[in-house]
Amino acid sequence: MNASLIEILDKFLVVIWPMLRLSAFLAFTSIFSIRAVNMRIRVLLGFSMAFLVSQQLDIPRIDPLSADGLVEIFRQILIGLTMGLVSQVASAAMVVAGQAVSGSMGLSIANMMDPNMGNVPVISQFFNILGTLVFLGMGGHLIVFGLVLESFQLIPIGQPFFSQDMLGKMINWSAMMFLGALLIALPVMMTLLFINIGLGFVARAAPSLNIFTVGFPALILTGFVILIFSMGNNVARIQWVWAQAFLVLRSFLGAS
Incomplete structure (x- = not known):
């Protein structure tokens, strides 16, 4: 009986190390941490993948109650957190793009409560859903x-992971949050900029005209029209952002 309990405990310790990394990744990544993927699904998925990994690789026997074991626990959680933050930056690019478009159209007040992103504009929610569909459509879940x-x-x-070079890569990758947002929101922002310039000339030429009565509906209508016509380009740009996320994630892991 004691021998069987020791064997069960030994097998559990083998599974627990990959499960820490996988659970941290599933908890912090942008796609699999949404409310539609509840905690039971994430736990079951993390345990299934951890069991699969433990059967294929030689997992070192490390006592989790020792000093080395505590260091390894934080290390595995840090690896999963880093991999999850890569996708979080890509998703944040969609949210920032939606905020830029909403600000240009005058829809900043039309906000929705997102449990993952907080209080974000409706356009950000739309880009976030579009980014999720593009991610799944290009097989991103399988790639990740x-x-x-x-x-x-x-x-x-058991191998060290975090270094100064890794910190530099993460800081450089965080710039994609603004670069990707600029690429996605650029068609609408540039069009509305020229409309605002035209409205400024009209307001200057006819000061008695209430330009806000005409300007706000024109900006909203034009913004939606440009958003519809630029949807194909936006999908391609979102796909490019996700492709860059996959390349950066692979570089973080040290692959060539």
Whole structure:
């Protein structure tokens, strides 16, 4: 009986190390941390993948109650957190783009409460849903899970991960939040900028004219029209942002 309990405990310790990394990734990543993927699904998915990894790789036996074990726990959570933050930056680009478009159209007051992103404009919600559909349509979930499983070979359990070079890569990647947002929101923002310039000339030429009565409906209507016609380009740009996220995630793992 004691021998069987020791074997069960030994197998549990083998599974717990990859599960820490996978659980942290599923908890912090942007796609799998939404409310539609509840906690039970994430726990079951993390345990299933951890069991699969434990059967294919040689997991070192580390006592989680020792000093080395506590360091390894924080290290595995940090690896999963870093991989999750890569996708969070890509999703934040969609939210920032929606905020820029909403500000240009005058829809900043039309906000929705997003449990993941907070109080964000409706256009940000639209871009966030569009980004999720593009992510799933290009097979991003399969690519991400493949990279996460490959991370156990590129960064074995017990190997140091975080370094100054890794911090520099993360800071450089965070700039994609603004670059991707600019690329997505640029058609609408540039069109509305020229409309605002025209409205400024009209207001200057006819000061008695109430330009706000004409300007706000024109900006909203034009913004939606440009948003519809630029949808194909926006999908391509969102796909490019996700492709860059996959490349950065692979570079973080040290792959060539």
